[in-house]
Ligand SMILES: Nc1ncnc2c1ncn2[C@@H]1O[C@H](COP(=O)(O)OP(=O)(O)O)[C@@H](O)[C@H]1O
Ligand SMILES: O=C(O)C1=C[C@@H](OP(=O)(O)O)[C@@H](O)[C@H](O)C1
């Protein structure tokens with residue numbers, strides 16, 4: 001796997017609650033890579049929490065910070081990056097991720113996502129009159145975009161470590177089929 005990745009960052013994308021942060025941390029430990037979370041890096045850079053950023057600066061300012069932070073992080077090799085759910089939706093960020101990294105969509109269905117995100121109130125996009133409908137609307141817009149990731153892994157309701165194993169298996173299969181295809185044309 002390390003040879004096939006050849007230093008390229010592994011970038012996790014997908015909806016809030018999919019498990020990008022928790023699975024990403026496990027995955028990095030198992031691959032012996034550094035783990036970074038774009039939300040954490042934005043919070044460090046801005047010296048405020050994400051809900052505070054949305055409240056005080058607005059979503060547009062958060063998004064431009066997110067694009068800058070991800071561009072900086074992706075200068076590093078051998079990392080696992082968990083993005084925030086909106087990052088890959090941004091065309092510029094998506095193009096950058098696609099050009100330098102191997103991207104993985106952690107796909108989860110609505111009920112699983114909603115059960116996870118409704119436990120905490122740290123996702124400002126869901127502070128609406130009808131968070132279920134808001135999450136459904138976001139899924140509808142974003143799923144086709146997440147589908148542009150190199151690899152899709154369906155998150156089941158199993159422990160983080162099992163999702164990390166599924167992910168390693170799916171990425172390894174993708175990379176070896178790619179390297180086989182490039183050997184065939186040589
Ligand atoms: N495989 C899993 N099994 C049980 N709980 C999970 C799993 N993956 C994530 N969670 C829980 O769901 C919530 C959201 O996970 P998180 O990693 O923050 O998602 P994301 O970064 O994609 O928004 C957290 O409370 C986390 O502990
Ligand atoms: O989906 C989104 O647009 C967002 C997802 C959050 O990250 P997680 O996906 O890690 O929850 C965070 O970046 C912010 O609240 C916006």
Ligand SMILES: [Mg+2]
Nearest residue numbers: 020021082083
């Ligand atoms: Mg996260």
